[in-house]
Amino acid sequence: MTKRMRTTVRAVAVLATAGLAIGLNACASDASGEVTTLNFFQFKGEALEDFNQMIADFEAENPDIRIVQNQVADADTLIRTLLVKDRVPDIVTLNANGNFGRLAEAGVFYDFSDEPVLETINPAVQDILADLGTYGDEVNGLGYVNNANGVIYNAAIFEEQGLEVPETWDEFIALCDALTAAGITPFYGTLADSWTGVPSWNALGAYPAQDDFFDKMRAQGTDIGPDSEVSFQKDFAEMMDQQYTLYSYMQDGYRGKTYDDGNAAFANGEVAMLLQGIWATNPIKQVNPDIEMGIFPYPGTDDPDDRLLVSGVDVVFTMGKNNPKQEAAMRFIDYAFQTDVIEGFAASQNMVPSVEGAQISDDPALQSVKPFFDDGRITGFIDHQIPPAVPLIPIDQEFLFNGDAEAALKTLDNEWRKVAARTIPVTTGEDQ
Amino acid sequence: MTITQAVRSSATDGAAPKRAGRIRTENRRASAAFYWMVWPAVIAFAGFHTLPVLVGIFFSFTNYAGYGAWNFVGLSNYFNLFQDDRVLQAYGFSFLFAIVATILTNAFSLAIALGLNAKIKARNFWRGVYFVPYILAILVIGYVFQFFFSNSLPKILAGIPLFADNILANEQWACTAIVALAVWQACAFAIIIYLSGLQTIPAEMYEAASLDGASAWRQFTSITFPLIGAFFTINVVLSLKGFLQVFDPIVALTNGGPGTSTESVTLLIFRGGFSGGEFAYQTANAVVFFIVITIVSLFQFRVLQRREADF
Numbered sequence: 001m002t003k004r005m006r007t008t009v010r011a012v013a014v015l016a017t018a019g020l021a022i023g024l025n026a027c028a029s030d031a032s033g034e035v036t037t038l039n040f041f042q043f044k045g046e047a048l049e050d051f052n053q054m055i056a057d058f059e060a061e062n063p064d065i066r067i068v069q070n071q072v073a074d075a076d077t078l079i080r081t082l083l084v085k086d087r088v089p090d091i092v093t094l095n096a097n098g099n100f101g102r103l104a105e106a107g108v109f110y111d112f113s114d115e116p117v118l119e120t121i122n123p124a125v126q127d128i129l130a131d132l133g134t135y136g137d138e139v140n141g142l143g144y145v146n147n148a149n150g151v152i153y154n155a156a157i158f159e160e161q162g163l164e165v166p167e168t169w170d171e172f173i174a175l176c177d178a179l180t181a182a183g184i185t186p187f188y189g190t191l192a193d194s195w196t197g198v199p200s201w202n203a204l205g206a207y208p209a210q211d212d213f214f215d216k217m218r219a220q221g222t223d224i225g226p227d228s229e230v231s232f233q234k235d236f237a238e239m240m241d242q243q244y245t246l247y248s249y250m251q252d253g254y255r256g257k258t259y260d261d262g263n264a265a266f267a268n269g270e271v272a273m274l275l276q277g278i279w280a281t282n283p284i285k286q287v288n289p290d291i292e293m294g295i296f297p298y299p300g301t302d303d304p305d306d307r308l309l310v311s312g313v314d315v316v317f318t319m320g321k322n323n324p325k326q327e328a329a330m331r332f333i334d335y336a337f338q339t340d341v342i343e344g345f346a347a348s349q350n351m352v353p354s355v356e357g358a359q360i361s362d363d364p365a366l367q368s369v370k371p372f373f374d375d376g377r378i379t380g381f382i383d384h385q386i387p388p389a390v391p392l393i394p395i396d397q398e399f400l401f402n403g404d405a406e407a408a409l410k411t412l413d414n415e416w417r418k419v420a421a422r423t424i425p426v427t428t429g430e431d432q
Numbered sequence: 433m434t435i436t437q438a439v440r441s442s443a444t445d446g447a448a449p450k451r452a453g454r455i456r457t458e459n460r461r462a463s464a465a466f467y468w469m470v471w472p473a474v475i476a477f478a479g480f481h482t483l484p485v486l487v488g489i490f491f492s493f494t495n496y497a498g499y500g501a502w503n504f505v506g507l508s509n510y511f512n513l514f515q516d517d518r519v520l521q522a523y524g525f526s527f528l529f530a531i532v533a534t535i536l537t538n539a540f541s542l543a544i545a546l547g548l549n550a551k552i553k554a555r556n557f558w559r560g561v562y563f564v565p566y567i568l569a570i571l572v573i574g575y576v577f578q579f580f581f582s583n584s585l586p587k588i589l590a591g592i593p594l595f596a597d598n599i600l601a602n603e604q605w606a607c608t609a610i611v612a613l614a615v616w617q618a619c620a621f622a623i624i625i626y627l628s629g630l631q632t633i634p635a636e637m638y639e640a641a642s643l644d645g646a647s648a649w650r651q652f653t654s655i656t657f658p659l660i661g662a663f664f665t666i667n668v669v670l671s672l673k674g675f676l677q678v679f680d681p682i683v684a685l686t687n688g689g690p691g692t693s694t695e696s697v698t699l700l701i702f703r704g705g706f707s708g709g710e711f712a713y714q715t716a717n718a719v720v721f722f723i724v725i726t727i728v729s730l731f732q733f734r735v736l737q738r739r740e741a742d743f
Contacts, residue, residue: 076707388708388709394691395691401603418518419710
């Protein structure tokens with residue numbers, strides 16, 4: 001190797017090494033003077049088009065802001081991975097579940113306490129969010145639209161068969177038997193998507209979970225079992241039997257069908273009911289725009305007055321704690337909460353808007369649950385109270401496959417106990 | 433012990449390789465250019481691999497959730513790991529899966545490699561065909577297989593209840609579908625390694641054996657198999673290591689279900705760490721798993737290298 005050649009090789013190598021070293025550093029920040037580009041992390045696939053429209057309208061009014069909607073699958077996992085990498089998106093929508101509560105508790109989200117938009121939101125909705133978890137007494141999210149988790153039914157089939165909405169458990173079973181006798185499959189099961197077992201579990205489990213079941217569970221620590229004051233084995237046996245009974249009225253092959261299969265089959269009138277929440281009405285309408293649907297709460301009791309509608313905050317808006325683009329992001333959030341904008345979004349998504357004074361659309365499915373919202377006969381999703389490290393979805397799916405309620409409840413108690421035993425709370429103040 | 437070292441030492445039955453006589457150079461050191469060629473790779477490897485591993489090991493001694501505040505908790509994560517039956521179940525599944533899949537992969541690959549090494553028509557075409565699965569993205573193939581198991585097979589084999597009800601929804605048998613997909617994909621690479629091994633055996637050996645009247649089976653057991661011993665070792669070690677870390681086929685086919693019956697260790701680490709929010713606890717699990725795989729691989733090398741032949 002000649003001397004000159006050696007120098008060349010060395011120069012190339014130095015360049016390559018330097019290039020790698022730069023590549024290992026964080027990406028350079030993009031400082032665009034003219035237009036602020038906001039990264040909008042959006043969890044809800046069904047809302048992709050609505051948000052695109054909203055963004056287009058907003059950008060027309062605000063030419064200095066550009067918003068890139070990033071619609072993601074499995075948002076709960078992805079937002080965690082982004083947080084691990086310290087790359088919080090500028091605007092975030094999430095489903096307000098237990099995960100959202102834990103993220104809020106970790107103090108990664110902005111505090112909306114002093115934002116004027118907070119005054120316009122129904123306080124009951126913000127209470128549901130606060131129950132999930134907050135950082136200190138901050139307000140870490142803004143409830144946007146609320147859902148209802150009930151039984152979706154095909155109004156035309158009910159009318160044809162002369163059937164009424166059931167108000168007690170016995171009426172519910174009688175209804176299923178009447179449908180079966182008429183040669184109509186009552187429900188369409190979609191257990192290939194394992195999560196689709198959980199909506200009915202939440203709705204029926206809401207009854208035994210009243211009277212602070214989960215507060216007592218947390219107070220018991222690791223002392224969970226058939227003999228403890230409260231436990232799944234002790235309080236949830238009846239509810240599990242109810243769920244398994246409903247699954248005995250499914251179509252053939254319900255184990256291998258997906259959520260989309262179920263929505264399409266229901267839209268085409270193949271079955272009378274779906275064990276899904278109001279979020280499914282939109283995909284159903286995409287298949288059959290003319291379908292007439294209603295929703296009724298799961299009547300898990302013998303007294304019609306004890307019926308409860310399970311409801312949660314379906315979409316919550318939030319953003320990162322220390323975001324340089326905060327002002328621009330807040331402008332979009334303020335725009336989204338304007339009465340006419342939120343009404344349009346809620347009507348399109350078949351949800352209940354959280355801004356006070358915003359009207360519920362006159363969709364029959366929404367109107368059928370309106371009385372429960374008006375009377376306050378609503379309760380939260382119980383799976384938001386269960387630590388995510390407890391594999392609830394697989395446990396419930398397995399139970400619906402094999403019908404062994406005792407084993408499923410024992411597993412639930414055991415997983416809860418293990419998570420309680422190994423959770424070592426962070427002593428705040430030692431922020432490192 | 434790196435793989436290349438293993439190959440080198442196993443190809444010579446563990447004896448120290450013969451060095452070529454050193455040519456005297458002026459400064460008895462490799463030219464600086466070689467060092468400069470190595471640096472970029474070293475930096476990239478350290479930055480993207482070694483450093484994250486060390487950070488992960490560090491956080492396995494904390495209660496870090498992946499974000500926010502945290503404290504040191506000593507060895508609690510490790511103690512809790514050994515009391516977690518879900519972890520033990522995942523280890524059981526991973527090992528059973530890996531052993532079954534390794535045996536099947538090597539049996540099929542060796543058989544196919546022998547066929548592709550024989551004088552068959554359109555040999556290169558067939559070699560290409562058998563290599564295709566290796567090029568395809570496993571997730572894409574996984575979803576094709578998922579559709580096949582959920583929708584096609586129930587119609588084709590409607591008479592057999594196991595397949596008619598979607599084998600993926602069957603707690604006992606869902607794992608066989610995952611084995612089928614994983615083996616189908618892994619065979620391609622193993623075949624290539626066996627083929628290269630078979631080409632190192634001189635044809636004279638077989639000629640001599642035929643003259644002595646050795647049957648085809650005898651030729652395989654006494655010549656072929658012992659002489660590709662080093663390649664067999666590599667294949668078995670690599671496939672067991674790969675199958676222990678099985679992830680993609682499970683995500684595509686069952687996502688760990690039904691229930692948690694097909695949850696492998698890697699899937700559990702991913703799920704519990706990110707979706708379950710137990711980042712530090714599952715990092716401890718990952719550290720333990722790393723140690724387990726290292727021990728298993730080293731043990732395999734020691735056992736398998738004893739029975740390699742050389743010529």
